[in-house]
Amino acid sequence: MAKSALLKSSIVKKYWMALTGLFLCLFLAGHLAGNLQLIFGDALQFNQYAVFMTSNPAVKLLSYLTYFSILFHAFDGFMLTYQNVKARPIGYAKTNPGANSSFSSRNMAVLGTLILVFIVTHMVNFWAVMHFDKNMPLMKQTVEVQGQKQELFVGRKVGEFYQVDQIQLEGEAPNPMMPKQITIKNGTDVYNIQANVKIGELYKDLHKITFAFFQDAKTGLIATILYVLAMAVLAFHLLHGFQSAFQSLGVNNKFTPAIKTFGKLFAIIVPLLFAVIPVYIHFFK
């Protein structure tokens, strides 16, 4: 009995909704801390953060948990909504929902679906480009070499730089007169061609494509506006969701007023800070 109840009961659906939802709130906080480096850090710091996010094993585990949470939260949300639509096959001729419940609480499924659409677009725009785009730029920095300013590829070790024209790029016809010594493999690995050994590693320039994305002459403004709107949707989802998760998990006690206040602050501040970033990039950089 207990076992099967754990799989299909209404209340269990709620536990999963709440656990995945709260985990996603944690994810939001972490993601925000990283993104804020687009304002408060330099390009190198941001790209280092991107490397950390994609290579550290603990962070990797967390990111898999995040993917799982988003998918399961959405799936569970649809199941829940389906059950609820079925529970009232004939609706009322007249309703007055504002008399007893908040806008957010009544529209969680719609808000959530919009967030899902946003997450997918967001991942296509940044995550997929970062991981799969052949044209993903590598990070360069302007460095003074013997009094001359030069654009060099930045290596991951301190003081590690490569001259752009030293590198045999993929698809570039080799010059038989002056064969180049090094090339790039696996996206970012710097290889000595003759010895075929890895001698260093570069950064993918996520900072650059992010700025380019929001500063694009044609699509930058609309991208910024859509991003801000998506954050507004997230804010409404969290306005109800944060405190609701505690109720679902059975926490309704003397801490509840504090949880509600914290939830409201979280729901407003976190999406607001996310939204400030593209606005800053588009209008003030």
Add this chain to the structure above:
Amino acid sequence: MSSAKNININLKIWRQKNAKSKGSMETYKLDNVSTASSFLEMLDQLNEQLINEKKEPIAFDHDCREGICGMCSLYINGRAHGPDTGITTCQLHMRMFKDGDTIFVEPWRSKAFPVIKDLVVDRSAFDRIQQAGGFVSVNTSGNTIDANATPVPKHDADKAFEAAACIGCGACVATCKNGSAMLFVGAKVSQYALLPQGKVEATQRVLNMVRQMDEEGFGNCTNTGACEIECPKGISLENIARMNREFLKASLK
């Protein structure tokens, strides 16, 4: 009641011959309704008018007409038990309406509460949930222990009493956008879970009542809080949280 006056109203009421027929909203005009009368007295007045016109009177549930039985069950102008809080339909008065108002009257809408006729719905789903676990075992062999002989902390007794105030009217289900019965089931689970007498069956009770609730086809709570506001007995959402805790405890056993 010197301020009482008479008003003329329009009514849009759900009429449905029987459980199988389709049903529709019908419009009625009713004049000279005293604002001192109750909502159900107004419906009595309308029924007299219909009988005089040799038409079928409107079927609606009611019994005590003083807010304790939970039978009256009307969804009035988009709200369970109408435009007031902390009351049943029989406690709603016509002074809440104005001359010339159009008033919508509909039955509770829930898959688990099928319409029997007009405004009358079948709420036996609640009975089956109650039968699934809403009881305590008592030794009736002649040496029954007086309930008061078992000490109960005052705080628990108060909370149990608040939960036990639920009259099973179903307004929580009717008003919930999800058609969820969790306020009712939460109240029934809590009422026993808080008392020493209820501890014996605690594990099975919550599992069985929630299972029955799901089998009846009720929706799933999303914590909108509408039920708490429309409940005539002020049953608190705390009871749903307690049920969620009890369910977790019982599932892990």
